[in-house]
Amino acid sequence: MNDEGFGKGSHLHLIDGSAFIFRAYHALPPLTRKSDGLPVGAVAGFCNMIWKYINDARGPDAPTHAAVIFDHSSKTFRNEIYGDYKANRPEPPEELRPQFPLTREATRAFNLACIEIRDYEADDIIATLACQARELGGTVTIISSDKDLMQLVGDGVDMLDPIKGKSITRDEVFEKFGVYPDRVADVQALAGDAVDNVPGAPGIGIKTAAQLINEYGDLESLLARAEEIKQPKRRQTLIDHAEQIRISKRLVQLDCKTPIDFAMATLEVKDPDPAVLMDFLNQMEFRTLTNRVAERFKAAPPEPVAPAKTETSAPAAPQFPPLNCENYVTIRDMDTLRQWLDAIRDKGVVAVDTETTSLDEMQADLVGVSLCPEVGMAAYIPLGHVEGTADLFGGGARTEGQISMEEALAALKPVLEDPAILKIGHNAKYDWKILARYGIRMAPLDDTMLLSYALNAALHNHGMDELAQTYIGHRCQPIKELIGAGKNQITFAQVPIDRATRYAAEDAEVTWRLWQHFKPQLPAAQVTTVYETLERPMIEVLAGMEMAGVQIDSDHLRAMSGAFAQKMAQLEDEAHALAGCKFNLGSTKQLGDILFNQMGLAGTKAGKSGALSTSADVLEDFAAEGHELPARILDWRGISKLKSTYTDALPTYVNPETGRVHTSYSIAGAATGRLASTDPNLQNIPVRTEEGRRIREAFIAPEGRKLVSLDYSQIELRILAHMADIPALKQAFSEGIDIHAMTASQMFGVPVEGMDPMIRRRAKAINFGVIYGISSFGLSRNLRIPRAEAQEFIDTYFKRFPEIRAYMDRTTREAKTQGFVRTLFGRRIHTPGISSSGPAAGGARRAAINAPIQGTAADIIRRAMIRMPKAIEGLPAKMLLQVHDELVFEAEDSAVESLISIAREIMENAHIPAVHLSVPLVVDAGAGRTWAEAH
DNA sequence: CAGCTCACG
DNA sequence: GACGTACGTGAGCTGG
Numbered sequence: 001m002n003d004e005g006f007g008k009g010s011h012l013h014l015i016d017g018s019a020f021i022f023r024a025y026h027a028l029p030p031l032t033r034k035s036d037g038l039p040v041g042a043v044a045g046f047c048n049m050i051w052k053y054i055n056d057a058r059g060p061d062a063p064t065h066a067a068v069i070f071d072h073s074s075k076t077f078r079n080e081i082y083g084d085y086k087a088n089r090p091e092p093p094e095e096l097r098p099q100f101p102l103t104r105e106a107t108r109a110f111n112l113a114c115i116e117i118r119d120y121e122a123d124d125i126i127a128t129l130a131c132q133a134r135e136l137g138g139t140v141t142i143i144s145s146d147k148d149l150m151q152l153v154g155d156g157v158d159m160l161d162p163i164k165g166k167s168i169t170r171d172e173v174f175e176k177f178g179v180y181p182d183r184v185a186d187v188q189a190l191a192g193d194a195v196d197n198v199p200g201a202p203g204i205g206i207k208t209a210a211q212l213i214n215e216y217g218d219l220e221s222l223l224a225r226a227e228e229i230k231q232p233k234r235r236q237t238l239i240d241h242a243e244q245i246r247i248s249k250r251l252v253q254l255d256c257k258t259p260i261d262f263a264m265a266t267l268e269v270k271d272p273d274p275a276v277l278m279d280f281l282n283q284m285e286f287r288t289l290t291n292r293v294a295e296r297f298k299a300a301p302p303e304p305v306a307p308a309k310t311e312t313s314a315p316a317a318p319q320f321p322p323l324n325c326e327n328y329v330t331i332r333d334m335d336t337l338r339q340w341l342d343a344i345r346d347k348g349v350v351a352v353d354t355e356t357t358s359l360d361e362m363q364a365d366l367v368g369v370s371l372c373p374e375v376g377m378a379a380y381i382p383l384g385h386v387e388g389t390a391d392l393f394g395g396g397a398r399t400e401g402q403i404s405m406e407e408a409l410a411a412l413k414p415v416l417e418d419p420a421i422l423k424i425g426h427n428a429k430y431d432w433k434i435l436a437r438y439g440i441r442m443a444p445l446d447d448t449m450l451l452s453y454a455l456n457a458a459l460h461n462h463g464m465d466e467l468a469q470t471y472i473g474h475r476c477q478p479i480k481e482l483i484g485a486g487k488n489q490i491t492f493a494q495v496p497i498d499r500a501t502r503y504a505a506e507d508a509e510v511t512w513r514l515w516q517h518f519k520p521q522l523p524a525a526q527v528t529t530v531y532e533t534l535e536r537p538m539i540e541v542l543a544g545m546e547m548a549g550v551q552i553d554s555d556h557l558r559a560m561s562g563a564f565a566q567k568m569a570q571l572e573d574e575a576h577a578l579a580g581c582k583f584n585l586g587s588t589k590q591l592g593d594i595l596f597n598q599m600g601l602a603g604t605k606a607g608k609s610g611a612l613s614t615s616a617d618v619l620e621d622f623a624a625e626g627h628e629l630p631a632r633i634l635d636w637r638g639i640s641k642l643k644s645t646y647t648d649a650l651p652t653y654v655n656p657e658t659g660r661v662h663t664s665y666s667i668a669g670a671a672t673g674r675l676a677s678t679d680p681n682l683q684n685i686p687v688r689t690e691e692g693r694r695i696r697e698a699f700i701a702p703e704g705r706k707l708v709s710l711d712y713s714q715i716e717l718r719i720l721a722h723m724a725d726i727p728a729l730k731q732a733f734s735e736g737i738d739i740h741a742m743t744a745s746q747m748f749g750v751p752v753e754g755m756d757p758m759i760r761r762r763a764k765a766i767n768f769g770v771i772y773g774i775s776s777f778g779l780s781r782n783l784r785i786p787r788a789e790a791q792e793f794i795d796t797y798f799k800r801f802p803e804i805r806a807y808m809d810r811t812t813r814e815a816k817t818q819g820f821v822r823t824l825f826g827r828r829i830h831t832p833g834i835s836s837s838g839p840a841a842g843g844a845r846r847a848a849i850n851a852p853i854q855g856t857a858a859d860i861i862r863r864a865m866i867r868m869p870k871a872i873e874g875l876p877a878k879m880l881l882q883v884h885d886e887l888v889f890e891a892e893d894s895a896v897e898s899l900i901s902i903a904r905e906i907m908e909n910a911h912i913p914a915v916h917l918s919v920p921l922v923v924d925a926g927a928g929r930t931w932a933e934a935h
Numbered sequence: 936c937a938g939c940t941c942a943c944g
Numbered sequence: 945g946a947c948g949t950a951c952g953t954g955a956g957c958t959g960g
Contacts, residue, residue: 584957584958586956586957586958587957587958587959588938588939588940588957588958589939589958589959590958607938607939608937608938608939609937609938609939611938611939613939613940614939614940615939615940615941616940616941637940637941638941640956640957641940641941641942641956642942644955644956644957645941645942645954645955645956646942649955649956669953669954670952670953671952672951672952672953674944674952674953675953676952676953676954677943677953677954678954678955679954680954680955681942681943681953681954681955682943683942683943683944683953683954684941684942684943684944684953684954684955685942685943686942686943687942687943688942688943692942711944716944716951768950768951769950771950771951772950772951772952773949773950773951774950775948775949775950777948777949777950778949778950779950781949781950782950838947838948839947839948839949842947842948842949843948843949843950843951846949846950846951847951847952849951850950850951850952851951851952853951854944854951854952857944858952883943883944884943884944884952884953885944886944
């Protein structure tokens with residue numbers, strides 16, 4: 001071996017790499033790499049230890065040469081000597097395995113020699129290198145606390161415990177073994193080692209072994225003169241086990257003749273290459289260490305490969321300085337825009353917000369776009385600002401200093417559509433729709449509103465202002481301060497650009513910060529899958545439905561309005577005559593005065609304000625007693641409701657460009673996971689009465705097409721049967737039996753055949769009552785029976801289906817202990833107030849019982865909706881509406897049958913494979929020229 | 936802007 | 945023994 005470059009004055013450090021790995025593994029929590037979940041806890045600890053070692057090993061004692069030594073594999077030449085050597089070592093844990101090669105990579109990244117040799121233990125390599133270094137006149141420090149290495153200490157070789165920072169010399173070894181290093185192997189051979197499964201001599205430990213060795217000089221002399229030992233038992237043991245002791249000696253004696261195929265000079269210490277090292281650490285996503293290394297080498301840290309996160313698994317809210325709106329940039333030229341877009345490309349993620357002229361995405365014009373790629377860094381691109389309306393005709397001129405809309409969108413489009421760049425929005429469906437109308441399909445997306453919803457449903461609402469206030473302690477500037485309110489309200493286009501920049505860029509930065517706050521919380525809250533499969537995909541699906549819109553027959557509605565007006569006028573006259581005075585039929589206050597004071601009728605219910613209620617069920621009771629006025633009022637109200645809410649209002653929602661009505665669904669509105677439809681609400685179009693149903697005749701398909709409706713049959717009861725595990729209910733659903741008749745039959749012991757409809761109705765009411773968290777009061781009111789009787793029904797029901805009560809108790813307990821309940825798909829619904837006392841607790845309890853059922857149904861139809869666009873791709877058909885358990889499509893006549901068959905298939909299997917239900921899901925379908933016919 | 940009422944699942 | 949209740953929504957109207 002050529003050893004130029006190593007000799008007198010050289011100082012070799014030999015680092016016990018395998019020991020580092022195991023120490024790191026056991027000392028650290030099981031960290032995983034954020035981007036892909038690869039376990040890296042041991043690698044992280046290993047790197048930190050190496051980094052600390054490098055920093056500590058400076059100064060006068062600094063090594064001239066160094067190497068990190070690893071065990072190559074578990075089987076070594078010692079197994080040839082003794083088959084059971086280290087046999088009781090457990091296999092390394094599964095999550096540690098993939099980390100072994102990574103620690104080798106780490107070693108090389110630190111520019112340290114990385115050594116492992118097949119069939120040899122790290123200890124033997126260390127021993128061999130130590131011997132060679134000593135022969136060449138150098139000194140050696142072994143970085144390890146392994147007692148098996150202590151036999152090497154002395155004569156220019158010492159050890160350093162890397163954890164305690166304590167050096168181990170001849171004296172420390174004597175303290176531990178009672179002998180000096182050259183006899184340590186003899187002592188170990190006698191004492192044996194349980195950890196490595198070295199047998200040794202039975203009944204002899206370190207103390208006795210040291211005593212014997214000190215008395216006889218060395219192991220061979222001891223074994224040769226074993227007859228002389230005074231203690232009979234000890235003597236016999238040594239005689240009987242001489243061979244075993246000699247084998248043990250060969251096991252513990254380190255081999256200084258490991259074949260080494262490299263020159264000592266190659267171990268010369270070299271500084272790490274900062275770029276190589278930081279690249280590796282960055283790959284591992286060790287942010288803190290990367291930054292530390294960068295700081296040391298005064299180099300810029302590489303851009304993280306994944307969103308900035310802490311290295312711990314516990315999500316902590318990032319702490320940032322307060323927002324500083326003064327730094328916001330207004331982008332007024334293409335050069336600046338291109339620079340920002342380049343920075344965003346490098347970053348791979350950006351918060352985006354659009355400003356427009358209206359809250360109605362289908363009519364709003366784009367006014368500007370704001371971007372935030374990092375805390376404290378946000379920009380606004382004004383695109384459609386106009387001069388304020390100085391006079392009646394002069395206003396509306398395009399403001400100077402804006403990039404042309406066309407040019408800016410052409411530059412933005414590739415970034416907003418780049419699959420490698422994540423766009424973050426708050427209520428991103430809004431921005432998605434706006435941009436879609438300008439030819440941009442924004443993807444991929446994250447939505448801070450939906451993140452908050454997945455984490456905190458039913459705890460609070462998820463508007464940006466509220467979240468900013470709660471989670472980042474920031475009060476957003478109210479939009480009213482810019483555009484005013486009421487009659488004098490202006491549009492965002494008229495807001496001066498400097499003020500607009502401040503507002504819009506702030507929104508983007510708040511969105512960015514909310515994302516940093518919420519996104520890391522998903523795993524620990526176990527709602528990652530909920531967010532990714534039930535929330536986020538809804539954005540694009542709903543945007544498509546909303547933009548498609550539904551056609552209505554405005555003439556039909558207007559004709560109905562006219563007829564309703566006539567009928568109302570007639571009823572109004574009759575009511576006035578019956579009351580003996582004129583009054584406003586729409587005023588509950590005036591009506592109450594007439595009914596309860598003038599006519600002396602006895603009110604039953606009181607509202608919040610203490611006024612007696614004039615609600616329908618109260619009026620119905622009066623009408624049943626033969627009073628004419630309440631009957632007229634009921635008729636009038638029914639028509640008034642239909643007219644004002646539907647026949648008058650719906651035509652005003654027709655979009656002048658598309659000629660259709662475009663509702664908007666809120667994804668994060670309802671506590672349970674249901675959607676809510678607004679502007680207009682198309683989820684409460686009448687259907688229960690014949691007259692109301694005529695309004696559905698105004699929902700139509702264009703010539704050559706049909707409306708197709710598919711709805712889940714009894715989905716909530718089916719889910720209840722599954723979740724509460726009620727055999728009788730499950731069986732009935734499996735056999736396709738009339739579920740309410742079955743319930744009645746089981747409860748009252750009457751045959752299903754020829755059942756009294758009244759009995760079935762009662763069972764039906766109870767079935768629904770159970771879903772809502774039944775009470776005798778509620779049931780008695782619903783069925784108009786005495787409370788005691790209602791209580792009897794409930795008792796009978798619980799006796800017959802005891803699983804129901806178990807479900808209710810279980811769910812209540814879950815709500816109390818966790819503060820939330822979950823749907824079958826893992827959606828979290830919080831249950832505030834469940835542990836409070838008083839009447840509020842009753843409501844909270846019923847809500848908690850209902851939430852998993854209603855929420856699971858909501859999850860199922862969401863899954864169906866998400867799969868639907870792909871499933872019906874190619875068919876001349878579009879999904880238009882969702883009404884909780886119903887989906888409405890528009891399809892060409894020729895495609896109706898295939899649509900029904902495909903959509904039914906998707907809906908009935910929507911829960912699979914995430915959840916398997918013990919009851920079948922059944923979907924009914926219909927088609928027709930109008931929604932009324934399709935139903 | 937709150938309360939009442941009522942449309943839907 | 946009394947409290948006050950069915951679960952989940954949105955919208956129009958009245959009246960302070």
